[in-house]
Amino acid sequence: xxxxxxxxxxxxxxxxxxxxxxxxxxxxxxxxxxxxxxxxxxxxxxxxxxxxxxxxxxxxxxxxxxxxxxxxxxxxxxxxxxxxxxxxxxxxxxxxxxxxxxxxxxxxxxxxxxxxxxxxxxxxxxxxxxxxxxxxxxxxxxxxxxxxxxxxxxxxxxxxxxxxxxxxxxxxxxxxxxxxxxxxxxxxxxxxxxxxxxxxxxxxxxxxxxxxxxxxxxxxxxxxxxxxxxxxxxxxxxxxxxxxxxxxxxxxxxxxxxxxxxxxxxxxxxxxxxxxxxxxxxxxxxxxxxxxxxxxxxxxxxxxxxxxxxxxxxxxxxxxxxxxxxxxxxxxxxxxxxxxxxxxxxxxxxxxxxxxxxxxxxxxxxxxxxxxxxxxxxxxxxxxxxxxxxxxxxxxxxxxxxxxxxxxxxxxxxxxxxxx
Numbered sequence: 179x180x181x182x183x184x185x186x187x188x189x190x191x192x193x194x195x196x197x198x199x200x201x202x203x204x205x206x207x208x209x210x211x212x213x214x215x216x217x218x219x220x221x222x223x224x225x226x227x228x229x230x231x232x233x234x235x236x237x238x239x240x241x242x243x244x245x246x247x248x249x250x251x252x253x254x255x256x257x258x259x260x261x262x263x264x265x266x267x268x269x270x271x272x273x274x275x276x277x278x279x280x281x282x283x284x285x286x287x288x289x290x291x292x293x294x295x296x297x298x299x300x301x302x303x304x305x306x307x308x309x310x311x312x313x314x315x316x317x318x319x320x321x322x323x324x325x326x327x328x329x330x331x332x333x334x335x336x337x338x339x340x341x342x343x344x345x346x347x348x349x350x351x352x353x354x355x356x357x358x359x360x361x362x363x364x365x366x367x368x369x370x371x372x373x374x375x376x377x378x379x380x381x382x383x384x385x386x387x388x389x390x391x392x393x394x395x396x397x398x399x400x401x402x403x404x405x406x407x408x409x410x411x412x413x414x415x416x417x418x419x420x421x422x423x424x425x426x427x428x429x430x431x432x433x434x435x436x437x438x439x440x441x442x443x444x445x446x447x448x449x450x451x452x453x454x455x456x457x458x459x460x461x462x463x464x465x466x467x468x469x470x471x472x473x474x475x476x477x478x479x480x481x482x483x484x485x486x487x488x489x490x491x492x493x494x495x496x497x498x499x500x501x502x503x504x505x506x507x508x509x510x511x512x513x514x515x516x517x518x519x520x521x522x523x524x525x526x527x528x529x530x531x532x533x534x535x536x537x538x539x540x541x542x543x544x545x546x547x548x549x550x551x552x553x554x555x556x557x558x559x560x561x562x563x564x565x566x567x568x569x570x571x572x573x574x575x576x577x578x579x580x581x582x583x584x585x586x587x588x589x590x591x592x593x594x595x596x597x598x
Contacts, residue, residue: 198237200320202247202332204230209314209336211302211480226300228334232276232290232318234283241323242283245276247292248317251301253487255402256310269312269487272296301486302338302523307476309402309411309488337523338477350517356502357513358383364494364517370524371471371570378496380461387455390499390510394465396519398475401489415493418475469521471570477523494519524570 209228228249251270274294294316304312314336320328350362363377376394380387397415455461469475479490496515 198240198326198328199235200318200328200330201233201235202230202316202318202330203233204228204316204332204334206230207335209296209334211296211300211336211338226296226336227293228296228316229291229293230316232292234288234290234320234328236283236285236288238285240283240326242277242281242320243323244319244321245290246273246319247276247294248273248319249294249296250315250317252313252315254311254313255487256308267487270297270300272300296336300336301488302477302480303336304476304486304488304490306474307400307402307488307490309400312486312488338480339522348517348519350496350515352515354513356383356385356500356504356511357387357498360515362496362515362517364519368469368519369522370469370475370477372469372524374465374467374469376465376467376494376496378461378463378465380455382458382460383455384457385502385504386457387461388501389455389461390501391497392463392499393497394467395495395497396469396475396521397493397495399491399493400476401491403487403489416474418470468574471524475521478520492519492521493517 206228209226211226232245232247234245249270249272250268252266253269254266255264272294274292276290276292301312303314304310314334315331316334317331318329322328348364350364351360353359357380359381361379361381363379364375368374374396378392396418398418399412399415402411476490478492479486479488493516498513498515499510500513501510
């Protein structure tokens with residue numbers, strides 16, 4: 179038996195010799211784009227850095243001519259016309275070279291650290307928009323002198339900024355003929371899955387108000403840019419977080435103060451929430467509600483990152499339904515007050531078992547309000563009940579328990595009828 183025949187007879191048993199390979203290892207799990215909010219004037223934004231190792235396995239000595247690592251942002255369009263699925267588009271590429279000159283590398287495993295600083299225009303990932311998806315990838319290429327190339331690719335998660343410890347307030351101020359001057363205070367650090375605080379203040383109405391209801395909701399609008407000459411593709415706004423406080427059809431003659439804090443329940447505990455507000459009196463009402471985290475409500479896109487083809491914006495609308503003695507007709511009067519707001523990413527992706535520490539709260543056995551699908555996607559978290567959890571994983575009671583006590587105790591009653 180010849181030597182070649184003897185070698186070939188062993189190949190089906192032991193397989194082919196192992197070839198060279200390259201593997202990407204990243205150590206961040208989630209990359210955060212700028213940890214500073216717009217109102218943090220003293221803290222300028224910074225460009226995030228993606229880093230990791232490139233593991234190169236060589237079965238023999240090789241002469242490597244170049245090693246390049248890229249960060250690639252891709253956009254997969256989607257939309258109402260689903261007949262032909264458009265091809266993905268590359269919207270941003272950032273690269274780093276690990277060797278400037280050709281070099282001989284010995285047989286074995288080599289660990290090569292790499293670092294890429296992302297541009298300020300880098301968009302956050304969008305995973306569930308009705309107009310498409312934006313994904314981030316790390317791509318590596320190893321070129322050898324004998325025209326042999328090794329390529330690999332790995333997706334990474336890049337999200338928008340977190341709110342910092344300073345909550346801040348946004349104020350909506352104005353004047354309506356029958357309502358008089360008003361002020362709406364809104365917590366400015368609003369997080370997906372977190373809580374929303376909203377305070378409504380009416381000052382000295384010029385006429386007696388019989389307030390039927392006060393409702394609040396958040397509207398989300400998605401818009402996608404298209405090729406030159408075509409207008410942007412815009413989806414109809416979607417409404418979330420219906421907060422409501424109603425009064426009975428037969429109104430009492432004076433205001434009632436049933437409790438000190440209202441939540442966004444569909445039916446308030448006491449139907450006699452609001453009543454008559456006499457001329458020159460004042461109304462102060464506080465809402466506290468939770469934003470959903472069901473993958474339909476998305477974080478707002480970061481202002482100034484024009485490279486993103488998908489724009490996601492949010493507004494909050496307060497609707498006040500009332501009547502006055504001067505307008506006692508069969509139909510109530512309605513005023514709608516709107517304000518643009520920004521929603522921020524909670525810090526984790528529901529399809530990932532990696533949960534960065536957004537809140538220091540620990541599991542205390544009080545239960546978990548997450549959906550069954552979410553729980554099945556998190557087997558690691560269920561095996562480690564003491565691990566820190568993202569804000570979107572906390573129950574409503576746990577979330578309220580994290581608010582400063584002085585903040586909760588400072589809430590005024592929802593209705594105060596006092597002269598100004």
